[in-house]
Amino acid sequence: MKHRLNPDLTTIDWKKMDDIFGKVGWSVREPEDIKASFEKSAYSIFIYNDDDEVVAFGRTVDDGRYYAMLADIVVDPDFQGEGVGSFIVETLREKLEADDYHFITLTAAPGKDDFYRAIGWKKQSSSFIWPLSEKQERQHVEPEE
Template sequence: MKKDYFISKDKSLLNVEEIQKFIATSYWGNGRTLDEVKLTIENSYCFGIYTPDNKQIGFARIVTDYIYFGYFMDVIILDKFQGQGYGKILVHAILEDTTIKKLKTLALKTKDAHHLYERYGFDKIGDSPLWMSIDRQILQ
């Protein structure tokens, strides 16, 4: 079976305009401008998922200190690619990334994707309907 995607951390491949259009109409990024999206990308550890001919399928960014903490943000699959398993592929690839694997705590907020993240080990935090985390740090 032919692999119909690839994942890259190369920010020069990102279709920032497509990413911004999606985020600007989302419940969490309503109205985010192109300049704001560019700045968030510049200051984050980013992943893109693409077709073999470099068309953007999806995007995610992690805000991190690269040692202890990572915050998943703007995890998206563009509309025409939704429902094809690319979200699972992207989240799995991020969690297998060597930089992300060594982080002690990962967190995210979601209103509607709890089932996706639970399958990768994220748990709800307290009574919050939004916050989830993977906490690998053992506190003594």
């Protein structure tokens, strides 16, 4: 498989991207909204199969100096388990680290903690979320004791 870092976004099939979000069970997104979010990202990476179709992707969200986070790290289930997700995460992290950000974070999809721990990420003890839906509450909020 090959990858492209910060490619010409006019070459991306945004409907295909929406399809991959659906295949991994993430919320429905509009192709034009996905495109707009990637256009505002400092770094984006796309992984292609042998037919030159996008099968995985990721991006960053940042302020240009202090805080940066990885977002939308998504791998088509047909290509999971091949090191693609690790490659995306490490490539984006290395770019942000080289830019000398003070904090590099990410929000893991539910059930993916072990994946991130296995590649060296540490769970942050002081992160919080303002849940905007019952689903976010259910998936991302620790139960109160």
